[in-house]
Amino acid sequence: MASFEQHIHDKPTTFISKYIFSFDHKVIGKQYLWYGIFFLLVGGLMALLIRWTLAFPGHAMPIVGHLLFPATNGVVPPDSYAMLFTMHGTIMIFFAITPILIGAFGNFCIPLMIGARDMVFPSLNMMSFWVAVVSGLLLLAGLITPLGAAAGGWTSYPTLSTLLGSPGVGQTLWTMSIFVLGISSLMGAVNYITTIIVLRAPGMGYFDMPLTIWGVWMTSILNAIFIPVLGAGCLLLIFDRVFGTTFFLAGATATQGGGDPLLFQHVFWIFGHPEVYILILPGWGIVSDLLSFFARKPAFGAKATAMCMVSITVLSTVVYGHHMFTTQMSPLLTQTFMTLTMTISIPSAIFFVNWLGTLWKGSIRFTSPMLFSIGVIFVFGLGGLTGLYLATVTTDLYLHDTYFVVGHFHYTMAASVLLAGFAGIYFWMPKMFGVLMNEFWGKVHFWLSFLGLNGVFMGMMLAGYGGMHRRLYDPFVYEFLQKLIPVNTFITYSSLLMGGAQVIFVINFIYSIVKNKKVEDNPWEVGTLEWTIPSPAPHYNFKEIPVVKCGPHELGNPALKDRDFQYQTEELVRG
Amino acid sequence: MVPEMAGEILVEKEARVHASGLAMTIVLISFSMLFATMFMGYFLxxxxxxxxPPLGMEKINVFWPTISTVTILISSLFYILFEKKRTLGHLYICSAFGVIFMISQLNLWGFLKTEGYYLSTGIYASLIYSFTWTHAAHIILALxxxxxxxxxxxxxxxxxxFEIIINSVGKFWHFLGLVWILMYLTLFIF
Structure with a gap:
C-alpha cells in the first residue's frame, strides 16, 4: 500500500475552529484526554463511595455523602449503591479508559508516529468526538431521572435491565448511550485502521511502526468488528424496553413467551471479551515502546511482540464462553472455552518474556514514564496469572461472581490500563503541551498509586477468596463474611490512598500546563518520528513528510558515536 | 486503481479514492456484524x-416481501449500470426503485397489522419487525x-x-440489497 502526502491545512484562527470544532487530530486527542480525565474523576469518586459503604456500612462518608444523599443523612441507600457500581463500571470502561487510551493516545500518536499530517478523514474524527460527547451526556442524564440511573451492573443482564428489573428511564438512557458511543467508536476505528494502512510515511513497513501503533491498530480492528455486536444487543434491549417485545424475557415474565435472557449474555460477551483486549492492547503497545526507550536498547523481539498482539487479537474472539461457565453450558463447551482461553497464555507469556528481555542488561533510566511502565508489568502479570483460576472451570465455579473476579479484572483492566495511561501522559506531555511534568511529584504519584492500587485489588482478591460476593450492599449481614470486615476496611483505606494520590497528578498536570515552561524538542532522547519535530507539535506536524530508514527502537547501538539513539529518518548505523 | 508503490508518495487525490474504498469496506464489515448478531439471535x-412460527402463529404471506426483493434487485442492477455508463437515467431509475422498496415495506407493515401481528405479539412478529425496522433505517440513510x-x-x-461518493454509496446500496435477500430467504421463505 502506498502512502500519500496530505496538503497542509491553513492554521485555524478562531477560538471555535481551534479548540472546539477542530479538525486537528492533536486537538481532538486532547479533547478526548480532558473528556476521559473528567469521567475518570467521576468514576473514581463513585468507587470511593462504594468502598466507603462496604467498609463502614451505615456511616456517612464525610463531606461527599452529605452533599449527595441528604435524605438518608449521608448514607448511601441500597438502590443508589446499585446505581453507583453500575455507573462506576460503565463510566470507567466506556467513558474513561476508552477515551484516554484509544481516543486520546490513538488520535494523538497515530499521525505523529507514522509520519502523517493528520488522520485520513479529519472531519470524521471530529464527529467521532462530538458523538462521544452526546453519548456521555445521555449517560449522565440518567442520574437525574426520577428513578435514577441504570442499576443492573455494567453488564446489564436481563432481566435486571428489562422493564421488570429497572422500570426507570435511566436504564433506557444507559442503553442508548452505549449504542451512540458505539457509533462514535466505529467512526474512530474506521479512521485509525485506514490511516495506519494508507498514511504511513514512505519507507515505513508495518514492522517499522512503533508498537504503540500496533496496539492501537489491533484495538481498532476489534472495535470495528465487535462494537456492532453489542450495538445489536442494545438495539434489541431498547426494543424490549420501549416497544414491548420480549427478546430477553422468558417464561411467566413474558406474557407471550419465547424470549431468552441468556441470549443477551452471549451477545454481551461476544463483544465483551474482545472489549477487554480493546482496552488493554493500546496500553501494551505504549508499555512495549516505553520499556525499550528507557532501557536504552532495542525492544527485545519486537516482531514477536507485534505478532503476539495479532494472535491475542484473533484468540480473544473465540473465548467469550469463560464468562458464562455458570449458565448451565454443556460441559463440552465449557472445556472447549477453557482450553481456548488457556491458549491465550502462550502469546501473553511470549509478550512477558519480551518485556523482561527488553529490560535485561539495559541501562535503565528510572523516569516517571518508565516507573509506570514497569508497574504495568507487575500488575498485568498478577492480573493475568489470576485469570488462569477463572479460566479453569473447576475453580471458576467457586470463584464466579466473587470479589476475586473483581480483583482480577481490576488488575488487568483498571490497574494496568491506568498505569499505562499515566505512563503515556507523562511521556507525551512535551509533544502534547510543550511542557514536562514535575519528575519528583510524578514519582511520588507513582509510588502512592502503586501501593494504593495493590492494596485495593490484592485485598479484593483475598476477600473474594474468603467468599465475599460482588454487588452486595452490606455483605456483613451474613455471619460467615463478618470476619472479612478488617480486609474491607484495609481495602477502603488503600482506595483512599490511591484516590488521594491522583490529586497529586491533577495538580502536577495542571500546574505544568499553566506554568508553561518550554522543553526542548526531544527531552527523552528517543528516535520515533514524533520527536523529530518541535514541541509542542505544529498544526501541520511535518513540514516535509519524513522518509523512514530504520526501526523505532534503534537505541544503544555501539556503532553510534555522539549519542545512544538514532532517529527513524536516519540510515541505520552499522559498525 | 492505485498501483502498489511502497515508499513512493502518490498524488493525494488519487490515493484518496483508494483510502475511502478501504474505509467503506471496514464500515460494511461493521454493519454486517450488526446484522449477523441479529441473525444469530434469530437462529437461536x-x-x-x-x-x-411459535405460539400457533401462521407464516405470513410472502407477497409484499417478494415485491420488495424484486424492487431492490432491480434498483441495485440499475446502480451497477449507472456506475458503468454514468448515465443519469439509470441513477434516477435506481433511486425510484429504492423509494418503491420503502413503500413496499410500509405496505408489509400495514399488512402485518391487519393480520393482527404487532411488534409485541410474540417473538415471531417481534423478529420480523425488528429486522425490517433496522434494515429500513439503513435504507432511509441510503436513500x-x-x-x-x-x-x-x-x-x-x-x-x-465525486468518484469516492459514487463508489461508497454503491457499496452501501448493494450491501443493503444483500442483507435484504438474506432476510427474505430466512425470515419469509424458509
Missing part, C-alpha cells in the same frame, strides 16, 4: 422453538445518500470526490 430462537449523489451529478466540479 428458531432452533429452540418446538415449531416455527438520502442516493439523493446526495443525484445532487452531486449535476454539479461535478470535484471529480475525485
Amino acid at each position: 430462537f428458531r432452533v429452540n422453538a418446538p415449531v416455527w 438520502v445518500l442516493l439523493g446526495y449523489v443525484i445532487f452531486k451529478v449535476n454539479r461535478p466540479h470535484d471529480k475525485v470526490r
Whole structure:
C-alpha cells in the first residue's frame, strides 16, 4: 500500500475552529484526554463511595455523602449503591479508559508516529468526538431521572435491565448511550485502521511502526468488528424496553413467551471479551515502546511482540464462553472455552518474556514514564496469572461472581490500563503541551498509586477468596463474611490512598500546563518520528513528510558515536 | 486503481479514492456484524422453538416481501449500470426503485397489522419487525445518500470526490440489497 502526502491545512484562527470544532487530530486527542480525565474523576469518586459503604456500612462518608444523599443523612441507600457500581463500571470502561487510551493516545500518536499530517478523514474524527460527547451526556442524564440511573451492573443482564428489573428511564438512557458511543467508536476505528494502512510515511513497513501503533491498530480492528455486536444487543434491549417485545424475557415474565435472557449474555460477551483486549492492547503497545526507550536498547523481539498482539487479537474472539461457565453450558463447551482461553497464555507469556528481555542488561533510566511502565508489568502479570483460576472451570465455579473476579479484572483492566495511561501522559506531555511534568511529584504519584492500587485489588482478591460476593450492599449481614470486615476496611483505606494520590497528578498536570515552561524538542532522547519535530507539535506536524530508514527502537547501538539513539529518518548505523 | 508503490508518495487525490474504498469496506464489515448478531439471535430462537412460527402463529404471506426483493434487485442492477455508463437515467431509475422498496415495506407493515401481528405479539412478529425496522433505517440513510449523489451529478466540479461518493454509496446500496435477500430467504421463505 502506498502512502500519500496530505496538503497542509491553513492554521485555524478562531477560538471555535481551534479548540472546539477542530479538525486537528492533536486537538481532538486532547479533547478526548480532558473528556476521559473528567469521567475518570467521576468514576473514581463513585468507587470511593462504594468502598466507603462496604467498609463502614451505615456511616456517612464525610463531606461527599452529605452533599449527595441528604435524605438518608449521608448514607448511601441500597438502590443508589446499585446505581453507583453500575455507573462506576460503565463510566470507567466506556467513558474513561476508552477515551484516554484509544481516543486520546490513538488520535494523538497515530499521525505523529507514522509520519502523517493528520488522520485520513479529519472531519470524521471530529464527529467521532462530538458523538462521544452526546453519548456521555445521555449517560449522565440518567442520574437525574426520577428513578435514577441504570442499576443492573455494567453488564446489564436481563432481566435486571428489562422493564421488570429497572422500570426507570435511566436504564433506557444507559442503553442508548452505549449504542451512540458505539457509533462514535466505529467512526474512530474506521479512521485509525485506514490511516495506519494508507498514511504511513514512505519507507515505513508495518514492522517499522512503533508498537504503540500496533496496539492501537489491533484495538481498532476489534472495535470495528465487535462494537456492532453489542450495538445489536442494545438495539434489541431498547426494543424490549420501549416497544414491548420480549427478546430477553422468558417464561411467566413474558406474557407471550419465547424470549431468552441468556441470549443477551452471549451477545454481551461476544463483544465483551474482545472489549477487554480493546482496552488493554493500546496500553501494551505504549508499555512495549516505553520499556525499550528507557532501557536504552532495542525492544527485545519486537516482531514477536507485534505478532503476539495479532494472535491475542484473533484468540480473544473465540473465548467469550469463560464468562458464562455458570449458565448451565454443556460441559463440552465449557472445556472447549477453557482450553481456548488457556491458549491465550502462550502469546501473553511470549509478550512477558519480551518485556523482561527488553529490560535485561539495559541501562535503565528510572523516569516517571518508565516507573509506570514497569508497574504495568507487575500488575498485568498478577492480573493475568489470576485469570488462569477463572479460566479453569473447576475453580471458576467457586470463584464466579466473587470479589476475586473483581480483583482480577481490576488488575488487568483498571490497574494496568491506568498505569499505562499515566505512563503515556507523562511521556507525551512535551509533544502534547510543550511542557514536562514535575519528575519528583510524578514519582511520588507513582509510588502512592502503586501501593494504593495493590492494596485495593490484592485485598479484593483475598476477600473474594474468603467468599465475599460482588454487588452486595452490606455483605456483613451474613455471619460467615463478618470476619472479612478488617480486609474491607484495609481495602477502603488503600482506595483512599490511591484516590488521594491522583490529586497529586491533577495538580502536577495542571500546574505544568499553566506554568508553561518550554522543553526542548526531544527531552527523552528517543528516535520515533514524533520527536523529530518541535514541541509542542505544529498544526501541520511535518513540514516535509519524513522518509523512514530504520526501526523505532534503534537505541544503544555501539556503532553510534555522539549519542545512544538514532532517529527513524536516519540510515541505520552499522559498525 | 492505485498501483502498489511502497515508499513512493502518490498524488493525494488519487490515493484518496483508494483510502475511502478501504474505509467503506471496514464500515460494511461493521454493519454486517450488526446484522449477523441479529441473525444469530434469530437462529437461536428458531432452533429452540418446538415449531416455527411459535405460539400457533401462521407464516405470513410472502407477497409484499417478494415485491420488495424484486424492487431492490432491480434498483441495485440499475446502480451497477449507472456506475458503468454514468448515465443519469439509470441513477434516477435506481433511486425510484429504492423509494418503491420503502413503500413496499410500509405496505408489509400495514399488512402485518391487519393480520393482527404487532411488534409485541410474540417473538415471531417481534423478529420480523425488528429486522425490517433496522434494515429500513439503513435504507432511509441510503436513500438520502442516493439523493446526495443525484445532487452531486449535476454539479461535478470535484471529480475525485465525486468518484469516492459514487463508489461508497454503491457499496452501501448493494450491501443493503444483500442483507435484504438474506432476510427474505430466512425470515419469509424458509
